[in-house]
Amino acid sequence: MNGVASLSAAHRVAVFGGTHGNELSGIALVGLWLRDGAEIRRRGLEVRPFMANPRAVQERARYIDTDLNRAFTPENLSFQGEDLPYEVKRAQEINQIFGPMGSPDAYDVIFDLHNTTSNMGCTLILESSNDHFNLQMVHYIKHAVAPVTCSVLLNDHPRLHYSTTRSVAKHPIGLEVGPQPQGVLRSNIFESMRLILKHALDFIEHFNGGVEFLPCTVEVYRVVERVDYPRDSNGNISAMVHPDLQDCDWEPLNPGDPMFQMFDGRTVQYKGDCTVYPTFINEAAYYEKQQAFVMTKKETLNANGIKVTKS
Amino acid sequence: MNGVASLSAAHRVAVFGGTHGNELSGIALVGLWLRDGAEIRRRGLEVRPFMANPRAVQERARYIDTDLNRAFTPENLSFQGEDLPYEVKRAQEINQIFGPMGSPDAYDVIFDLHNTTSNMGCTLILESSNDHFNLQMVHYIKHAVAPVTCSVLLNDHPRLHYSTTRSVAKHPIGLEVGPQPQGVLRSNIFESMRLILKHALDFIEHFNGGVEFLPCTVEVYRVVERVDYPRDSNGNISAMVHPDLQDCDWEPLNPGDPMFQMFDGRTVQYKGDCTVYPTFINEAAYYEKQQAFVMTKKETLNANGIKVTKS
Ligand SMILES: [Zn+2]
Ligand SMILES: [Zn+2]
Numbered sequence: 001m002n003g004v005a006s007l008s009a010a011h012r013v014a015v016f017g018g019t020h021g022n023e024l025s026g027i028a029l030v031g032l033w034l035r036d037g038a039e040i041r042r043r044g045l046e047v048r049p050f051m052a053n054p055r056a057v058q059e060r061a062r063y064i065d066t067d068l069n070r071a072f073t074p075e076n077l078s079f080q081g082e083d084l085p086y087e088v089k090r091a092q093e094i095n096q097i098f099g100p101m102g103s104p105d106a107y108d109v110i111f112d113l114h115n116t117t118s119n120m121g122c123t124l125i126l127e128s129s130n131d132h133f134n135l136q137m138v139h140y141i142k143h144a145v146a147p148v149t150c151s152v153l154l155n156d157h158p159r160l161h162y163s164t165t166r167s168v169a170k171h172p173i174g175l176e177v178g179p180q181p182q183g184v185l186r187s188n189i190f191e192s193m194r195l196i197l198k199h200a201l202d203f204i205e206h207f208n209g210g211v212e213f214l215p216c217t218v219e220v221y222r223v224v225e226r227v228d229y230p231r232d233s234n235g236n237i238s239a240m241v242h243p244d245l246q247d248c249d250w251e252p253l254n255p256g257d258p259m260f261q262m263f264d265g266r267t268v269q270y271k272g273d274c275t276v277y278p279t280f281i282n283e284a285a286y287y288e289k290q291q292a293f294v295m296t297k298k299e300t301l302n303a304n305g306i307k308v309t310k311s
Numbered sequence: 312m313n314g315v316a317s318l319s320a321a322h323r324v325a326v327f328g329g330t331h332g333n334e335l336s337g338i339a340l341v342g343l344w345l346r347d348g349a350e351i352r353r354r355g356l357e358v359r360p361f362m363a364n365p366r367a368v369q370e371r372a373r374y375i376d377t378d379l380n381r382a383f384t385p386e387n388l389s390f391q392g393e394d395l396p397y398e399v400k401r402a403q404e405i406n407q408i409f410g411p412m413g414s415p416d417a418y419d420v421i422f423d424l425h426n427t428t429s430n431m432g433c434t435l436i437l438e439s440s441n442d443h444f445n446l447q448m449v450h451y452i453k454h455a456v457a458p459v460t461c462s463v464l465l466n467d468h469p470r471l472h473y474s475t476t477r478s479v480a481k482h483p484i485g486l487e488v489g490p491q492p493q494g495v496l497r498s499n500i501f502e503s504m505r506l507i508l509k510h511a512l513d514f515i516e517h518f519n520g521g522v523e524f525l526p527c528t529v530e531v532y533r534v535v536e537r538v539d540y541p542r543d544s545n546g547n548i549s550a551m552v553h554p555d556l557q558d559c560d561w562e563p564l565n566p567g568d569p570m571f572q573m574f575d576g577r578t579v580q581y582k583g584d585c586t587v588y589p590t591f592i593n594e595a596a597y598y599e600k601q602q603a604f605v606m607t608k609k610e611t612l613n614a615n616g617i618k619v620t621k622s
Contacts, residue, residue: 181428263339
């Protein structure tokens with residue numbers, strides 16, 4: 001055992017756009033590839049572009065009844081009846097087509113394409129620190145796009161983790177690119193997302209083709225806490241993200257640093273006792289989730305070497 | 312006659328936020344001033360903060376049934392019955408409270424606070440080149456905020472002009488500040504809007520108090536054309552605003568300059584025969600209006616001197 005694990009080939013890959021119907025980069029890319037898939041074709045791979053929430057895409061809304069990207073709970077996937085919220089029904093359909101979640105029949109990889117209004121640049125989102133296939137993939141992508149930064153967000157927090165659309169696959173991976181306003185398609189964000197996905201598919205093709213990936217380390221930002229906006233006694237927001245924090249995703253926030261600016265001009269400081277790395281700062285979709293930003297801590301993960309199992 | 316016109320005092324002023332329910336700067340400011348109006352109080356002035364579309368604000372949507380800021384047509388204002396779209400009913404209410412439009416009872420000034428996803432900075436929007444009170448006001452504001460730029464957009468185009476919420480007042484004036492994503496409140500945009508409104512109210516207080524404003528000139532950008540995104544035969548958008556044009560609101564676009572980037576990488580150039588100044592570039596709300604940007608031409612308007620009529 002030289003630290004190189006043998007893993008099954010990843011033959012079935014899906015690329016989801018429109019899990020949120022107002023995040024236009026993934027919607028435009030998936031729309032493009034549904035019309036002509038040449039760009040995402042790879043040897044020995046089925047790569048399936050898929051519009052995850054077509055009604056929300058039609059409405060240019062995040063969702064119709066409930067957030068699809070929180071809907072993949074065991075309860076939701078097993079509900080029966082006609083009267084279910086649209087996204088719960090859609091979650092069941094997606095689980096049928098690409099799952100069932102946790103089963104051997106599930107797709108190998110689902111890339112889920114998202115945009116954020118935050119200044120996060122390119123961000124890959126992992127749901128587990130033990131998925132060595134995904135760790136090797138993000139390591140590959142980070143190197144492929146350098147010197148451009150591609151950050152890795154790890155959300156396996158017991159309370160803050162949520163039931164994503166991509167969690168149906170064996171290797172779920174989220175791609176979040178910003179800043180881009182909801183309902184807007186910016187060429188720079190579109191092309192960044194397109195490039196990351198190209199490298200991701202290249203990685204899978206190399207892996208399936210027998211390339212051995214050596215043990216490596218990956219720097220990730222682990223979700224540790226969600227921070228809400230300051231609110232008045234009626235629950236209304238009473239402050240804004242401080243200008244010194246706005247757009248500073250992934251930069252260190254130290255004890256005493258300004259965090260919020262009240263409407264009356266006063267500053268609210270960060271009172272924690274250690275440096276954190278805020279991200280999803282002032283994301284439009286998270287106002288309804290009572291979240292001004294997410295605090296993360298920087299961490300280095302070890303990835304096992306991997307190679308494909310000879311069949 | 313020395314070019315100084317005598318005008319009635321402007322005693323009744325309204326400040327509208329939330330004409331569009333996802334443009335958060337005006338919504339936050341009006342919310343603040345509804346709780347405590349000290350900041351907008353001025354001698355001899357009634358300044359009334361008003362939430363124009365409270366249901367849309369509640370939903371964080373641009374509108375419920377139809378765009379309130381296009382709803383103030385004579386037909387809409389005279390429709391009767393129960394079954395009207397929400398915004399048509401609301402337009403009638405607003406016309407009753409602040410109008411009737413065109414009557415001596417109408418409010419003197421309505422400031423309507425908007426945000427844009429475009430990189431327009433601070434923009435004052437005029438609907439007429441003959442309203443010398445407004446021309447003097449924008450001249451005053453431009454000087455007060457210098458060296459920060461405050462642009463003036465003139466939309467009195469016979470076909471592209473639309474029936475705004477503020478058009479109920481004798482002197483309607485729009486304030487558009489960006490870039491800010493829909494559903495996001497940014498402190499820099501909020502404070503810019505707050506400052507412009509402060510200067511606007513100062514101007515009215517000075518005018519009412521007897522200060523004489525001398526004849527002057529005002530540089531404006533006049534709306535001349537609306538440009539749609541390139542589309543395929545199914546009506547789907549097939550190109551994005553070109554990176555060389557994105558965020559370049561108010562900058563000259565010359566014949567031959569790139570305008571759009573097709574998804575396949577080809578560039579669409581501007582084929583006109585004279586320099587124009589694009590604005591509202593890639594505004595989220597205008598996708599549904601088939602508008603990628605507005606072309607304007609630069610023009611210098613002459614404003615008469617004004618002073619208040621002695622009562
Ligand atoms: Zn999303
Ligand atoms: Zn607006």
